[in-house]
Amino acid sequence: MAKKISDEKLESMLRDLYGTKLSEDELFHEDLSAEMNIKISESSKRTKIRILKNAVVACAAVLCLTVPYHFLSGLGKGDKVVFDSEISDNAYDISTDLDKLSDLTGEDLRSFDFEVITLKSSSYYRKVSEGDSGDEKDALRDRIFMELGLVPYEDTETAGKALFIRTINDGSRTFYTRQAYLVEYGRDGEISLEASTTEKISEEQNLIITSSDVFKGFDNADGGFRNLVSRFQRKNSAVKFDGIEIRKELDTDAEQSVETESICAVLLKEGKLQPVAIYSLEYTVDGKVLTGEELPEQINAKYSGGVTTYSAVLAYDCTYKNSLRINNTENDGLWKF
Amino acid sequence: MKDKTDISEHIEKCREPLTRLCLSLCGDHHDAADLFQDTCLRAFKYFRNYDETKEFDKWIFSICVNTYRSGLRKLYRMKKLDFLSAEEHDDFFAGIPDTGNSASREEYKELIKAVKKLPEKFHIVIVLRFFSDFTEKDMAKMLGIPEGTVKSRINKAKKLLRKEMECDG
Numbered sequence: 001m002a003k004k005i006s007d008e009k010l011e012s013m014l015r016d017l018y019g020t021k022l023s024e025d026e027l028f029h030e031d032l033s034a035e036m037n038i039k040i041s042e043s044s045k046r047t048k049i050r051i052l053k054n055a056v057v058a059c060a061a062v063l064c065l066t067v068p069y070h071f072l073s074g075l076g077k078g079d080k081v082v083f084d085s086e087i088s089d090n091a092y093d094i095s096t097d098l099d100k101l102s103d104l105t106g107e108d109l110r111s112f113d114f115e116v117i118t119l120k121s122s123s124y125y126r127k128v129s130e131g132d133s134g135d136e137k138d139a140l141r142d143r144i145f146m147e148l149g150l151v152p153y154e155d156t157e158t159a160g161k162a163l164f165i166r167t168i169n170d171g172s173r174t175f176y177t178r179q180a181y182l183v184e185y186g187r188d189g190e191i192s193l194e195a196s197t198t199e200k201i202s203e204e205q206n207l208i209i210t211s212s213d214v215f216k217g218f219d220n221a222d223g224g225f226r227n228l229v230s231r232f233q234r235k236n237s238a239v240k241f242d243g244i245e246i247r248k249e250l251d252t253d254a255e256q257s258v259e260t261e262s263i264c265a266v267l268l269k270e271g272k273l274q275p276v277a278i279y280s281l282e283y284t285v286d287g288k289v290l291t292g293e294e295l296p297e298q299i300n301a302k303y304s305g306g307v308t309t310y311s312a313v314l315a316y317d318c319t320y321k322n323s324l325r326i327n328n329t330e331n332d333g334l335w336k337f
Numbered sequence: 338m339k340d341k342t343d344i345s346e347h348i349e350k351c352r353e354p355l356t357r358l359c360l361s362l363c364g365d366h367h368d369a370a371d372l373f374q375d376t377c378l379r380a381f382k383y384f385r386n387y388d389e390t391k392e393f394d395k396w397i398f399s400i401c402v403n404t405y406r407s408g409l410r411k412l413y414r415m416k417k418l419d420f421l422s423a424e425e426h427d428d429f430f431a432g433i434p435d436t437g438n439s440a441s442r443e444e445y446k447e448l449i450k451a452v453k454k455l456p457e458k459f460h461i462v463i464v465l466r467f468f469s470d471f472t473e474k475d476m477a478k479m480l481g482i483p484e485g486t487v488k489s490r491i492n493k494a495k496k497l498l499r500k501e502m503e504c505d506g
Contacts, residue, residue, distance in 0.1 A: 014466075018463075019468055
């Protein structure tokens with residue numbers, strides 16, 4: 001017969017287990033202060049080096065702007081491009097996790113590169129997204145979540161979970177792909193699969209992503225989608241797409257709002273970006289977006305005729321602080337969990 | 338500006354509960370020592386942000402819990418309450434007053450087994466609740482979740498523990 005454990009007994013045992021004071025011998029007795037001072041001084045040095053490194057990277061980024069083909073090679077596919085310096089120095093060996101993840105998904109993921117992003121609680125992410133200061137790495141995670149649309153901010157419990165995002169490195173830069181897995185770590189260190197994007201990167205796509213030549217088609221009026229997005233975020237410049245003005249320049253010195261023909265979604269089709277949905281928006285100087293019509297949460301692209309080679313809709317979602325959202329067209333524009 | 342000797346004194350005062358919290362969370366002496374050190378390092382680094390009108394122990398315990406949670410994939414998250422040897426197991430139990438008789442010892446073993454199976458979010462609230470009788474308000478603040486969530490997690494955790502122990506028994 002199964003025994004019954006009363007609430008009082010359970011509480012008393014837990015209090016014994018966790019609440020019993022430790023003896024002097026059991027305490028940690030390192031001379032912390034000396035060690036701490038050394039570590040902090042080392043960490044401060046590292047920060048300085050990082051700032052310098054970031055400055056160099058920033059200069060490199062400016063130079064890259066003058067070389068649009070290279071600059072565009074990753075984003076054209078709908079993937080996030082980051083510089084290696086932005087990626088955490090992840091010393092953790094994930095091979096065991098990848099073995100397990102391969103078992104869980106039935107795909108052999110062992111030979112791929114992944115960036116593993118540890119998630120904290122949803123409240124933490126809310127805080128960051130509201131513009132509070134976060135460190136560089138957190139800001140990067142924040143952007144990735146928003147762009148992948150993987151983690152809704154408001155009500156998702158994310159503590160104890162990690163996001164495995166497949167990355168592709170072309171030697172100089174690392175691309176975040178849309179192939180991602182949300183896993184939860186169990187108490188025994190084992191992982192379980194919570195969710196995954198349906199996007200899989202084939203060898204062929206891999207080649208496309210790493211070959212900038214394929215994206216020569218993006219050499220249009222404003223130098224491509226990345227430039228387009230970037231210009232959307234700068235309110236004081238007009239935005240053109242394939243020679244069509246889709247947003248006028250805002251006069252930031254004046255109280256001004258501008259009615260625009262804003263592009264909200266573009267389709268990557270046969271290596272070219274094409275608009276699939278254009279919405280009329282009103283921009284104000286302080287960045288708020290007023291819409292004459294209700295903006296849809298997701299924009300679904302339908303393409304018929306010819307050979308459909310598109311792989312993604314890149315939706316410029318104005319409801320999320322001018323962020324770029326990348327949606328999967330194969331599932332009605334929604335990521336599947 | 339706050340003096341670094343201040344924080345050393347503060348840490349000294351809560352060395353025992355902080356050690357215990359690290360051990361409770363990690364369940365392994367070496368990993369707990371790492372967590373202890375990481376916590377102190379962070380406390381040292383951010384001591385200038387510490388609001389002296391608030392209790393220091395709660396501040397550093399929050400740092401400890403957050404360090405533990407953000408160290409998700411570090412080793413000290415992987416071996417919770419696993420004992421490498423019988424000696425280590427006995428050492429751990431030596432601190433529990435009620436383990437003198439074998440039946441009680443068995444029950445603690447079952448409890449530890451059950452705790453090990455708890456999902457992380459339930460494990461943390463149980464540790465915090467029974468490590469120092471934190472109020473739900475304190476815990477909510479530390480974990481960044483609403484008080485109601487803390488309450489429901491404690492109840493759910495206890496339910497899971499009871500279920501597991503009763504099944505085992």
